[in-house]
Amino acid sequence: MDNTPLVIVDKLKKYFPISKGLLFQKQTGFVKAVDGVSFVIFHGETLGLVGESGCGKTTVGRTILGLYPITEGRVVIENFDVAKAKGVELHQLRQKAQMIFQDPYASLNPRWTVSAIISEPIRVHHLVQSETEKTERVKELMQLVGLSPRLINRFPHEFSGGQRQRIGIARALASQPDFIVCDEPISALDVSIQAQVVNLLEDLQDRFQLTYLFIAHDLSMVRHICDRVAVMYLGAIVESADKDELYEHPLHPYTNALLSAVPIPDPKKDRNRQRIILTGDVPSPINPPSGCRFHTRCPIAKPHCKEITPEFREVGSNHWVACHEIA
């Protein structure tokens, strides 16, 4: 890991328009899925992005790769401005930044063999000269992710969930990327398989100096794999810090509530700790609360939280938080 940023995300916004009417559609509003998110990811680092379902984690991952058009803000990956990249430049960016998907069943074309799936990026980016070289490369990638190269001509439905996820990882690696968005790569897998896949991702990172954006909702897994963690709530990042700092000294009340929900594998400790249970539901991202987005559920909210949007500021070394009540 060094200190040059590989990915810079600056005030990223992604709004999805909502339209009404069958024949004459008109826009009636927006789902503000991502509303002003900023972060950087350094070379060789893993940034964890956590938050509950529907807070916009996946949208962040897909938008920074340019899979959704960016509504506002700037994303730079390795000197490529994602919003402006077109044609050849976009093609180069696609090679350098890849994605691993959550659902290992939906993310592989059921009509393609493993060989065709893994070689797609190689073919699209013309990374090899001949067919035999391509086959060699696919076999090499399969070995790398722990699949037997003998299975090269099998179809996805002949594999288990964990094996399919390995195929997805091999595909992401095939174009020799520097940056990979891991969109909940383990949440669809059994716990025993989760550990294997996480270890594989770590090994690959060491080997190829990969940089990850690791999107997850399993906080203990995030602590294991990530270097820094950012916590999202309703389309915005509320706190980010190095992982130990965040887990030992959480500042934002939402982070506190999230961490208090992590199961502790020790009944004695578990009995003594305090669970912070938030009241109410996540507000709708179509019409998010004014001021601090969390004020509707915050245990320490003051009247001014309703009016003034808290600034995302640095309060300790590399510890950022968006809350009025934190000194």
Place this chain on the structure above:
Amino acid sequence: MLTESTSNLLIDDLEAPPLTLKKLAWKRFTRHKMAMVGGLFLILLILYSFGGSLFVEEKYANLTNPPIRLSPPSLQHPFGTDTVGRDVLARTIYGGQISMIIGILAVIIETSLGILIGAVAGYYGGKIDSLLMRFTEAMLNIPEIFLLIVMAKFFGNKIPNLTLLGRTFSGSVVVIVVIIGLTSWMYLARIVRAEFLSIKENDFILAAKATGTSNGEIIIRHILPNSIAPIIVSATLGVANAILAEAYISFLGLGVQPPTATWGNMLDGANNYIESAPWLWFFPGLLILLTVLSINFLGDGLRDAIDPHSRAI
């Protein structure tokens, strides 16, 4: 280096490779009795039409011989002779070829148009989709038979005869093929659009986009193979429909023009001799019936066999 936990994994030894999708489909197809019977009959009918020309020369199909007009089936003329003394057996053989070729060519046009319009509408969505689908609906709202008759009447005699492989065909064959193709693609376009709409939402399409695969390649290599089942079924049934469509416009005298025979235009005029010379309509009618039925049974079997949701083996 890989850690032990990952390197030791998954060296599985599945000895017998599981059935591929194709093998599964074939297995299901062979269990479908009616489809097998349909397939068998279809092969026999193709052998009859195309193999028959090895035994009966084409000139017999067009040789008029007024003195023996309307003679009933005999050893000399097993299917009898028609109103100008042509041999009905020879005409059903050569007419069958034309009917089947019309069916297949029309379906090629129909399927290409249907896939093109459906795929573009379903994949790109938005305004392009609205535009193409409104056009499709407009086409659907015009009664097909009416369109066929108008177009056949309009273009009918404007194309000169063509010679292919040493045989002369009436130019109207081309006209019929084109107009049947142009008036029947709408249902397929809607099916293809619906398939594309659902398949394009899969993560593997997003993965292909993230890889940098072009839209054209995504359409052709990713989505189309996944929607091939309903297309094959529709194309199969389309052949039967095209043969029928040819038969009824030919029966109205607007289809393929003499001297080229088709099963359809052999029926033209036979209605005057329903009782006095039943062999005129019985043989071509029976052949149309058998062909259309066989293709429909075959299509049914194919639908069950290649439907990916069908779990039965």
